[in-house]
Amino acid sequence: MKKNKLLIKFLFFCIIIFFDNISAQNKLFKYDLEYKSNPQKDSITLKKMVLDSENGKNSVFRTEHDRTSDSLIAITGLGLGRGMTLEDQLYVTKNFTENVTYKSIQTVYRDIYSIKIAERLDWELLPEKSRIANFNVQKAKVNYGGRNWTAWFTSEISIQEGPYIFCGLPGLIIKISDDQNDYNFSLTEIKNGSSKVYYRNKGSELTWEQFKKLSENYYSDPFARMKSMGVPVKKDDGTGNAVSVNMKEETDKLKRIIRENNNPIELNHKVEYK
Template sequence: MKKNKFLNVSLFFFGIIFCSHFVAQNQSFKYELAYKPNPLKDSVILEKMVLDIEDKNLSIFRTEFEKKSDSLIAKTGFGLGRKPRFEDQFYIVKKLPNNEIQKSIQTIYSEIFSIKINEKLDWEILPEKSKIANFSVQKARVNYGGRNWTAWFATEIPIQDGPYIFNGLPGLIIKISDDQNNYIFNLTEIKNGDKNVYYRNKGSELTWEQFKKLSENYYSDPLSRIKATGAPIKVDDGKGNGVTPDMKVYTNKMKKRIKENNNPIELNHKIDYK
């Protein structure tokens, strides 16, 4: 993967400003997530992610697209589209002082569910140090979700947070990846945050077992509720035209995508779709 020189320069200069004059205000940290939806294939999906931190007490990690949608919902009541696969959703809300972490899932029917993350992060801080952009970083390891992760954190940024659920190190996490490189998070930009941070409501809380049942029911017939209403369904024909698909063919295509792209970040909660 090619390095983005512009982003490295951006981090270089921000590192000088941020570390010399830290201001207690909302901060926004942009990350690039590169992940493999299928570990047996070489294809990689790139997502632009944002970690918004409000008053050092609350942080929300989500895609830039989801952040825009949350803002639109707060202002107009209407948001943007949703991802059809649960395995591709990385929306996390952390209440930092209490170390409360919720993973948010939204269905194509706009239902919101949350899963409380109780798995403890037992960090091992290592003596190895390095440089990323202008930041002096230190290495740490942790096991989460059935994966072994290596992180690089910067103590000069006094924020004990990072991308996704990762937090608790004595400095911001600049980079973190699992040992198979199925998931790689890289910090790309730092900026002052918005005055108001809009984010999803908590929704209905689920256990992992209940989430498994939700996922299996959805997989069995992803469009069942839409078909039950009799409402017409249109899909893009690849040329920008809306066409009515063969529902059986389209449903089987969705099921195939879910089954083949089944590489969740919480590998210990992987669902065996049949």
């Protein structure tokens, strides 16, 4: 995976005021995520991610697509569509008052499930220091999800936050990646957040074992619910016309996509599809 160059876009004349008051305001942190959906291939996927921090007490980390969809649902009741796979979802909420973190999963049918992250982050602070963009940073390591992670954080931003489930260091995480270079999060922008942050609801809470069962059932027949409801499955023929599909071909195609893009962050909870 190529090295990321941070593109910090905010104006530096407001840095001092921003840092002094960051814990008392809603802030928005943008991250680029470069990851390998298939570790056996060299191809890298880029996702634009957003961390909304509510007064340093609650936060939600998600794609820009999900953030827009959440706002639309709250305002109009209608959101954006989502993909057909479950393993590549990176929607996380943190409640620092109750010290609880949830990973959220939404199916193509808009069913929402939450998995409580009980795995503890036992950070190891290292003496190594460096400079990334205009920040003085320090190195730290942690094991999470069966992966070894290296983070660079700055105490110049007094918020113990970071991308995905990562938090708890004495400052903001600027960069974090696993030792296989499958996942690489890099901060790109900091700005004032919205006065109102819209979340998706919690939905039904699942254990990891229940999520595995959900994933296996979905993989065995991705279109089962559509078929049971009598909903016709159609696709664009390339000219703007909706045409019926061969269900076996579409099922086999989706199952192949799921198998070939099965590289979740939580390797210790990876579902082995056959």
